[in-house]
Amino acid sequence: MSRRALIVAVAAGAIGLAAAAWYLLRPAEERVIRGRLDSLVDDFNDPGEGLASLAKAVALASYFTEDVRVDLGPGSPPIEGREALVGAASALQPRTAALRAGVDDVGIAIDDGGTSASVTLTATVTRRNLATLEETLDAREFALTMTKRDGTWRIAHAKAVDTLR
Amino acid sequence: MIYGRNPRRTAVRVLVLVAVSVIIFRWVLIPIRAEGISMEPAYQSGTLHFVNRLAFAAHGPRRGDVIAIRLAGPHVLYVKRVVGLPGERIEIIEGQVYVNGALLVESYVQRRKPWQYDEVTLTSREYFLIGDNRAMLAKDHAFGRADVSRIVGKVVF
Numbered sequence: 001m002s003r004r005a006l007i008v009a010v011a012a013g014a015i016g017l018a019a020a021a022w023y024l025l026r027p028a029e030e031r032v033i034r035g036r037l038d039s040l041v042d043d044f045n046d047p048g049e050g051l052a053s054l055a056k057a058v059a060l061a062s063y064f065t066e067d068v069r070v071d072l073g074p075g076s077p078p079i080e081g082r083e084a085l086v087g088a089a090s091a092l093q094p095r096t097a098a099l100r101a102g103v104d105d106v107g108i109a110i111d112d113g114g115t116s117a118s119v120t121l122t123a124t125v126t127r128r129n130l131a132t133l134e135e136t137l138d139a140r141e142f143a144l145t146m147t148k149r150d151g152t153w154r155i156a157h158a159k160a161v162d163t164l165r
Numbered sequence: 166m167i168y169g170r171n172p173r174r175t176a177v178r179v180l181v182l183v184a185v186s187v188i189i190f191r192w193v194l195i196p197i198r199a200e201g202i203s204m205e206p207a208y209q210s211g212t213l214h215f216v217n218r219l220a221f222a223a224h225g226p227r228r229g230d231v232i233a234i235r236l237a238g239p240h241v242l243y244v245k246r247v248v249g250l251p252g253e254r255i256e257i258i259e260g261q262v263y264v265n266g267a268l269l270v271e272s273y274v275q276r277r278k279p280w281q282y283d284e285v286t287l288t289s290r291e292y293f294l295i296g297d298n299r300a301m302l303a304k305d306h307a308f309g310r311a312d313v314s315r316i317v318g319k320v321v322f
Contacts, residue, residue, distance in 0.1 A: 105238020122237040136210070137200035139243075141236040163236050163243060164294060164309035 030108045061086045071159040100126045119144040203296030220319035234315040249293025257282035276300040
């Protein structure tokens, strides 16, 4: 191997190591929050049937604080409380076979105390027309406040951000 | 396999090509896939387009430009047409857009529903954006004022 090739190989290796280190050494809490959001999306996308759906509803509730508040913007009344939110989610159940949620562009800022975090993200919902199999995508930006209680991160407040006002 | 007469030179060329492609398609000309019907008929759902991030380096968006704006980040974008520029007064009456009180001629709109939007004066940092498909219900169509900081670039083709 020539000297130049060796330098290129070493540089590439160093970049790879730096990328791996950055990924592994990111603040642990940030990774935990991302994991929670990913799990929330997975549970929403797989509502289950029969008794399993009840278990999923309980699981969905666990991602939110008891006094969670969801502000969907002008024209929609806020959803207050975990029970009301799970009820609203349950109302979607007959349609969820054709709905797939996702989150993108998650930004996390953990407060100094380490028990509260501000999260921004883009929530996407893909609707599939079961008759035509045509898919449409809706996207909405949200600002979340998450709190850590009993060692678990939960969503305390979700506010839809008006990208276009 | 064929590496050319000088494999080392071929390798360098491939590396340069890859690097240039990464730079162009990550930071300059971003590929996007249109989703939804709000920009029909100009942009059909499922079609591939490119956003030029340098298009507004020398000047701001112009009326009629189709631009991409970000939501929480760069991976999901809205694509809309500029109908109002900073400082202008915008109003929609019966689906027709009025700029500073004058009717805006929009040849790219084929059918309109009678949208209503009360007059608003844009700040020095705001643009008014709407999709071309006005046959949709206004409540199903994201449109309105966007801050200049949200603009990612111009949709070029």
